[in-house]
Amino acid sequence: MPISPMDEYLAHQTHETFDRVYTSDRNFYDRYYFNCYSKDGAIFLVTGMGQYPNLGVTDAFVSVSKGTRQFTVRASRELGSDRLDTSVGPFRTEVIEGLRTLRVRCDENDWGVDLDLTFRAQAPALEEPQSFTRASWGRVTQNVARYAQVGTWEGRLRVDGASYEVHPERWQGARDHSWGVRQVGEPVPPGIALRDIAKGVTGFFHNWLPMQFDDHWIKVTIDEDYAGNRLVEESRKMYYYGVDRPDEPMGRPSVEIDYHSGSRELKSALLTFDHPSGKPIRSRSTPLRTVYLAAGSGYMPSEDWGHGYYKGALAVEGVVHELGTPEQRRPYATLNETLCRFDLDDGSVGYGMHENLCVGVYRPAGFDTLGAVAR
16 A cells, blocks of 8 residues: 555545555456537547556557547556656646636647647536446446536647647537446456347447537436337536526437447437427537547547556557548448537537447447447
């Protein structure tokens, strides 16, 4: 139990030092997530950093969508005992003012993506409902706390030889901070999970939308299992700092997704809120640009990289994916960060991300087998 700088703070929750977490579950993690987009839709980036105390690893990445290509830089190192050290190779994350202002950096490197960006919150952070999943055989596979927030960005970005001055009038986005138990690290033998796969009773449908409008944002989460049973739901309207209006519940959300033929990639979506007023509210998601997290970020692990994978004392890599055609996108169109325009039926227009994932069996969409795709 090494003593670390974090142990100086009067914040202990257990008898352990801060380098030890409450559970020995290998899947415990603690992670920052950010996205940033220009309002013209020309650039969309996603970056994140995670710590995995029971795997002894910390890692970070940035993926930038520009033109028809996606540029990714990623890094991993041994975690050590100092949980306050948020550096991984060229990456740094700095909390300037908790729940208000954060700075993310990726220094110059061999792969042509670097940035120094400061996020400033537009509204208070929203604590989301707990995400909890227990497998049919009893093991807890997900037990996650998360808060989310929207804001504006300022700083600089360089990608593919072009430099951008990032100003809050044109650049905005969302972030979250999540921690708990979720599958991370190198894969383990599936064991009894093979039984559910063989029966066709395994799958997950996920939608996560921070929607930014002129003076407020709307946050939506919809998680369902293979049969369409609701696991998590959330829909709330929250006003920005300086707007003296209370938060508003939006009612039970539902979503209908039109997928591109031959894939599970979002073509468009219709959100419906069963509003407490008794009058349903609808929002159309129109995609502008997508970051495919399966293309090198580690969120959807590949043979060579995944969140929490041990890569040695330090590893820094870069990859570029050409994603201009449906055939090029198809292997990566799983966990999709889709920048969208949101058109509400009251005439309001907003922008933000429609994160969407549909893996395994999902019977409401007609995906009755693991490999089924839209016609």
